[in-house]
Amino acid sequence: MRPSLLPCIVASALMACARAETPAADSAVAATPNVVAITASDFALAAPDTIPSGLTAFHLVATSGVHHAMVVKIGEGKTYADFLEAAKSLDPTKPFPSWLTEIGGPNPPAPGDTTIVMHDVTAGTYALFCVVDIPDRVPHIAKGMVRELTVVPASTPSAPPPASDVAMTLVDYGFDVTPALTPGEHVIKVTNTAQQSHEFFIARLDSGKTMADVGQWAATYTGPFPGKALGGLAPMSPGGTAYVRVQITPGNYILLCFVPDAKDGKLHLEHGMAKEFTVQ
Numbered sequence: 057m058r059p060s061l062l063p064c065i066v067a068s069a070l071m072a073c074a075r076a077e078t079p080a081a082d083s084a085v086a087a088t089p090n091v092v093a094i095t096a097s098d099f100a101l102a103a104p105d106t107i108p109s110g111l112t113a114f115h116l117v118a119t120s121g122v123h124h125a126m127v128v129k130i131g132e133g134k135t136y137a138d139f140l141e142a143a144k145s146l147d148p149t150k151p152f153p154s155w156l157t158e159i160g161g162p163n164p165p166a167p168g169d170t171t172i173v174m175h176d177v178t179a180g181t182y183a184l185f186c187v188v189d190i191p192d193r194v195p196h197i198a199k200g201m202v203r204e205l206t207v208v209p210a211s212t213p214s215a216p217p218p219a220s221d222v223a224m225t226l227v228d229y230g231f232d233v234t235p236a237l238t239p240g241e242h243v244i245k246v247t248n249t250a251q252q253s254h255e256f257f258i259a260r261l262d263s264g265k266t267m268a269d270v271g272q273w274a275a276t277y278t279g280p281f282p283g284k285a286l287g288g289l290a291p292m293s294p295g296g297t298a299y300v301r302v303q304i305t306p307g308n309y310i311l312l313c314f315v316p317d318a319k320d321g322k323l324h325l326e327h328g329m330a331k332e333f334t335v336q
């Protein structure tokens with residue numbers, strides 16, 4: 057997909073929602089989010105080096121393999137070099153150091169598909185990276201899937217927050233979704249009101265498959281994934297907000313959070329952040 061086509065897609069999606077919810081507000085939706093196109097492959101991340109601040113739609117396309125694009129803000133007094141140094145010794149069973157704020161970013165789409173996640177980003181230094189460890193349990197950041205992103209103050213006002221029709225609250229430990237997802241396209245406003253970072257990965261299960269099949273697949277990473285990845289939101293720190301676009305068709309779905317727990321190092325999906333639901 058050519059980057060020049062992306063603004064049209066997100067603009068039309070957001071305006072469709074805005075029209076449905078607030079018919080009188082057409083003139084207010086002229087400003088659209090900045091679009092950042094990210095392309096992931098085995099094992100590289102392509103993205104811009106510098107973007108303006110404000111509402112930003114991160115579009116992730118995975119041309120090969122399973123990848124996400126975590127967006128992390130590097131705190132005052134620290135540099136991208138500090139991040140790379142810390143990343144060498146990151147313990148996958150422990151949360152990130154406190155000088156890193158997990159903004160979120162797009163979780164893995166199915167190969168060739170796109171995940172769209174929006175955040176309001178402030179000026180500063182960020183890192184984009186992938187910690188998916190398929191197929192050999194080595195996080196992709198260790199294979200070179202990491203890059204610096206500089207956000208500079210924008211010269212024009214930010215686009216307003218997009219219209220959303222579903223709210224998801226991330227709590228310790230669960231996903232509160234209202235109203236329930238129905239067939240069609242949705243923009244989910246996600247907030248993290250918990251004490252820890254959380255994410256959501258969403259997939260539609262193949263016919264007849266259950267969460268148990270996903271667990272068996274994850275134990276070995278052999279054979280095909282028993283469903284279709286639909287993206288979702290990469291880990292987001294407490295207090296964060298994101299807008300995630302999803303396309304839903306009838307079927308059985310799963311929501312999962314793979315963030316390691318601050319207290320015992322177990323994945324949050326083992327603490328109950330593994331939800332199975334059906335869309336009629």
Ligand SMILES: [Cu+2]
Nearest residue numbers: 123186188196
């Ligand atoms: Cu990856």
